Amino acid sequence: MKLLVTGGAGYVGSVCAARLLENGHDVTVVDDLSTGHADAVPAGAEFVQADLADTAGQLLADGYDGVLHFAAKSLVGESMQDPDKYWQGNVVTSLRLLEAIREHGTPRLVFSSTAATYGEPESVPIPEDAPTRPTNTYGATKLAIDHAISSYATAHGLGATSLRYFNVAGAHGAFGERHTTETHLIPIVLQVALGLREQVQMFGDDWPTADGTCVRDYIHVTDLADAHLLALEHTRPGEHRVYNLGNGTGFSVQQVVETCREVTGHPIPAAVAPRRAGDPATLVASSDRARSELSWQPKHADLGVIVRDAWEFARGRNAG
Numbered sequence: 001m002k003l004l005v006t007g008g009a010g011y012v013g014s015v016c017a018a019r020l021l022e023n024g025h026d027v028t029v030v031d032d033l034s035t036g037h038a039d040a041v042p043a044g045a046e047f048v049q050a051d052l053a054d055t056a057g058q059l060l061a062d063g064y065d066g067v068l069h070f071a072a073k074s075l076v077g078e079s080m081q082d083p084d085k086y087w088q089g090n091v092v093t094s095l096r097l098l099e100a101i102r103e104h105g106t107p108r109l110v111f112s113s114t115a116a117t118y119g120e121p122e123s124v125p126i127p128e129d130a131p132t133r134p135t136n137t138y139g140a141t142k143l144a145i146d147h148a149i150s151s152y153a154t155a156h157g158l159g160a161t162s163l164r165y166f167n168v169a170g171a172h173g174a175f176g177e178r179h180t181t182e183t184h185l186i187p188i189v190l191q192v193a194l195g196l197r198e199q200v201q202m203f204g205d206d207w208p209t210a211d212g213t214c215v216r217d218y219i220h221v222t223d224l225a226d227a228h229l230l231a232l233e234h235t236r237p238g239e240h241r242v243y244n245l246g247n248g249t250g251f252s253v254q255q256v257v258e259t260c261r262e263v264t265g266h267p268i269p270a271a272v273a274p275r276r277a278g279d280p281a282t283l284v285a286s287s288d289r290a291r292s293e294l295s296w297q298p299k300h301a302d303l304g305v306i307v308r309d310a311w312e313f314a315r316g317r318n319a320g
């Protein structure tokens with residue numbers, strides 16, 4: 001298929017673009033490089049450096065079989081301090097993209113949504129029909145886009161799928177996580193192993209979990225990318241589907257730090273710090289729907305494998 005990948009110079013977008021190319025698709029990446037990196041765009045993809053809001057119409061006029069939409073602002077803390085950046089950058093830009101899709105009759109859309117659309121869960125694992133009550137602006141903007149996609153599917157026959165990611169981690173060969181402002185647990189812990197930080201702070205050890213630290217569902221980025229390929233194949237005109245993507249197993253912050261110690265052989269000093277505002281104690285996905293309807297099966301569910309791949313990538317970047 002001829003596919004447009006928005007945000008394909010970012011972490012998940014670049015891995016997905018690489019997997020699409022490996023599977024024989026024709027890929028154009030559009031990215032404004034506000035947070036992405038030009039050298040993260042996989043060889044073989046055509047690269048357009050541009051603001052999506054301004055260029056979506058022009059790009060889709062070329063006739064695409066589908067769009068995979070990753071381009072977004074995605075820092076929870078920043079979204080609370082600078083909501084305009086998120087309502088404009090995520091919602092307004094996505095509405096422009098939807099209008100371009102309608103105008104040019106692009107038949108398929110796969111959207112990078114998030115577990116943050118659910119907010120504090122009533123129970124875990126979280127299914128797709130759980131209440132959506134986002135606790136931050138980032139999650140609210142992604143939920144707003146999900147609603148807009150549903151309207152376009154119903155009114156204009158678009159075949160769309162929103163994938164709600166839990167904690168994405170790991171790397172796909174040369175494609176991995178390279179945030180200028182790093183807030184995610186695994187890359188931060190690996191920075192300690194690389195000597196780039198002295199210690200990791202564990203945000204709270206008095207949560208209602210087995211060891212008192214927060215529990216999250218870590219999914220390997222290659223497995224996540226493969227879900228996008230399946231989602232693309234399974235879209236049906238006029239339907240908007242939603243799938244949660246996680247491994248279905250939770251690991252605590254303490255378990256992550258211990259796994260990083262085992263994988264890297266570094267002692268990784270860790271200190272307990274105050275709880276981080278807005279963190280739920282436990283977030284684990286029910287991915288049963290993706291497993292049954294998309295025949296999706298995570299192949300790298302082991303936390304040791306996820307950390308190993310993230311470590312190989314981080315070490316390679318640090319050496320390079």
Ligand code: UDP
Nearest residue numbers: 183184185188201202203214216253276279
């Ligand atoms: N966390 C931590 N120390 C850090 C970064 C994160 O203890 O330096 C915790 C955080 O409170 C959460 C978990 O690690 O419980 C995963 O956080 P991350 O930011 O990676 O992802 P989130 O679950 O917020 O999407």
